[in-house]
Amino acid sequence: MGSVTNDRILVTGGAGFLGSHLCGRLIASGADVLCVDNFFTGSKRNVAPLLGAPNFELMRHDVTFPLYVEVDRIYNLACPASPVHYQYDPVQTTKTSVHGAINMLGLAKRVKARILQASTSEVYGDPEIHPQKEDYWGRVNPIGIRSCYDEGKRCAETLFFDYHRQNALDIKVVRIFNTYGPRMHPNDGRVVSNFIVQALRGEDITIFGDGQQTRSFCYVDDLIDGLVRMMESPAGVTGPINVGNPSEFTMLELAEQVLRLTGSSSKLVFHPLPADDPRQRQPDITLAQSVLDWRPRVALEDGLKETIAYFKDLFAGRVDA
Ligand SMILES: NC(=O)c1ccc[n+]([C@@H]2O[C@H](COP(=O)([O-])OP(=O)(O)OC[C@H]3O[C@@H](n4cnc5c(N)ncnc54)[C@H](O)[C@@H]3O)[C@@H](O)[C@H]2O)c1
Numbered sequence: 001m002g003s004v005t006n007d008r009i010l011v012t013g014g015a016g017f018l019g020s021h022l023c024g025r026l027i028a029s030g031a032d033v034l035c036v037d038n039f040f041t042g043s044k045r046n047v048a049p050l051l052g053a054p055n056f057e058l059m060r061h062d063v064t065f066p067l068y069v070e071v072d073r074i075y076n077l078a079c080p081a082s083p084v085h086y087q088y089d090p091v092q093t094t095k096t097s098v099h100g101a102i103n104m105l106g107l108a109k110r111v112k113a114r115i116l117q118a119s120t121s122e123v124y125g126d127p128e129i130h131p132q133k134e135d136y137w138g139r140v141n142p143i144g145i146r147s148c149y150d151e152g153k154r155c156a157e158t159l160f161f162d163y164h165r166q167n168a169l170d171i172k173v174v175r176i177f178n179t180y181g182p183r184m185h186p187n188d189g190r191v192v193s194n195f196i197v198q199a200l201r202g203e204d205i206t207i208f209g210d211g212q213q214t215r216s217f218c219y220v221d222d223l224i225d226g227l228v229r230m231m232e233s234p235a236g237v238t239g240p241i242n243v244g245n246p247s248e249f250t251m252l253e254l255a256e257q258v259l260r261l262t263g264s265s266s267k268l269v270f271h272p273l274p275a276d277d278p279r280q281r282q283p284d285i286t287l288a289q290s291v292l293d294w295r296p297r298v299a300l301e302d303g304l305k306e307t308i309a310y311f312k313d314l315f316a317g318r319v320d321a
Pocket of ligand 1 (some may be wrong): 013014015016017018019036037038039040041042043061062063064076077078079080081082096100119120121175176177178179180232250
């Protein structure tokens, strides 16, 4: 695991799925954490276990507005991540990525903080090469329904590198690939949560297309370890750097694993593929391995068991919904 300093750390989007795990990890390491969130997709219950910690603070704030705080590190995670949420108000999604990046970069410049951007594999769009390396420029539709997210994130990367070149800002850009785990939203349409929720409720499992498209899934603990390692890497390491799990599974294989682990008798049903849905997405993590000495460690089956246990608790009322 990467080492964490005792600095004051701002996590935007800290009450979301990844943000809450990151805050927990940073708090446990002794850092002073300021979690900022507008609670669009995040929730207080995600950070409820941290609220009593003397080194944790929660602030309601929308990153499309400037923020004036004294911090040494900024993890910029604020942005709805699943299509159902980022397409709900696409203009706000682009604003969150672009204005949010400008505001957080401006803050980093003022207080001389190091800043990490949670970018995404979506910057590669529907890629022509597999697996995707960081020097691949991507194939993104600029006017489609996913563009508010994809292009917003691409523009945020541009802003990070321009602030780095223009103002010598200490930046880190991580391209996150599909991540899953406890505290995913039950209704966000992402494939792992969808399949688990449908299986636990005994509903049909919805597969888009023929189910032969592949995805790679990274367990949240692995991902957070990658983010922290990147933040604590030497100043010259800017990225972009892929962090994800290269093991590929077809949607059919994933559905079968979920059925087996939940013991569900749900049936598989097939629906047409949504627009701009990539056929395949797989990270090349050679760079993360060599620069950060990072690689994912949690097998899909183990991660799925943890995630299934979380959703069982959620539905049984053992976690506030
Ligand atoms: N989960 C993944 O597989 C994945 C993959 C690639 C990239 N990412 C990126 O990682 C980050 C976190 O994703 P996540 O999966 O935790 O999603 P999430 O939706 O659970 O978390 C996003 C958080 O940002 C907050 N937020 C949204 N707009 C905001 C605004 N304008 N101001 C302040 N807060 C705002 C939300 O309320 C939420 O708490 C996102 O930037 C996402 O693009 C995630």
